[in-house]
Amino acid sequence: MHLPKAELHLHIEGTLEPELAFALARRNGVQLPYADTEELRTAYLFEDLQSFLDLYYALMAVLRTEEDFEELADAYLARAAAQGVRHAEIFFDPQAHTARGVPIGTVVEGLGRALDRSEEKHGISTQLIMCFLRDQSAESALLTLEAAKPYLHRISAVGLDSAEVGHPPAKFREVYEAAAALGLRKVAHAGEEGPPEYIREALDVLGVERIDHGLRCMEDPELVKRLVADRVPLTLCPLSNVRLRAIDTLEDHPLRAMMAAGLLCTVNSDDPAYFGGYVGDTFHAVREALGLDQEQLRTLARNSFEAAFLDHDEERRARYLSEVEAYAFD
């Protein structure tokens, strides 16, 4: 059995395994520029975030129908359940699909079909977080929010992802204000490749409640103090940081130092089909590489439920937290 946990930083498009990509390509008559899954996997050697994003967006060409999105999400939930995930807050990138002529409704309703059955089928409660692509314009983000209005009952929060450097959070002030006015919660990727200043801006200008990644806060002791004092959750993704070369090796990851500094750290998988593991694999990898003990792992699991958007259902949060306390490591 796996340690019960919440996954708070997971791009559903990043769960597209090569086998499913080829199956969907065949079904939808999409020609992929790779002979087979093996050849595709050899392309998963990334230089940085952008080199990953280029492949990630290109492979999405196979996702066309509601059924495709349903299968994608259902496959993720099955894998997540097998690794102890009890609650998942799942990112999706509508602009990556609408740009290819796939309507936002196809994406949300397809994902929704899988999410509606998730609790019963996989034992996982779910939420959806709609991300704006920060390398697209602020106008495009506003249009995306507008297009999402018929589907807001399925969406809990907005996020900000894609190429970070050169696209500071402040660019999206207006759309975040509009999202908040619609009752959506707010998170943003910041400090993955971008500077600590982007983390401050995400907090001060966008008013986010969680920082996705936040790795580079460690360069700014004053910022660390603030994140600790305000208990701002960081959704760290250690395997992603290695694969996208934010750090050299997992042994170099600052997770241990971040926890010691009192930061509210969570551990997540980001894009598990591309980065070598789902969230249970990620817990295992950091345990080995950083020598985390059982209480540190339990703290990470506890943090994941504390940081989850479960305020409307404190009973559920308490139940999940009691599962963490009751978990017996083998």
Ligand SMILES: Nc1ncnc2[nH]cnc12
């Ligand atoms: N790690 C990451 N950073 C920014 N945007 C992303 N989209 C998918 N994965 C991402």
Ligand SMILES: [Zn+2]
């Ligand atoms: Zn991410």
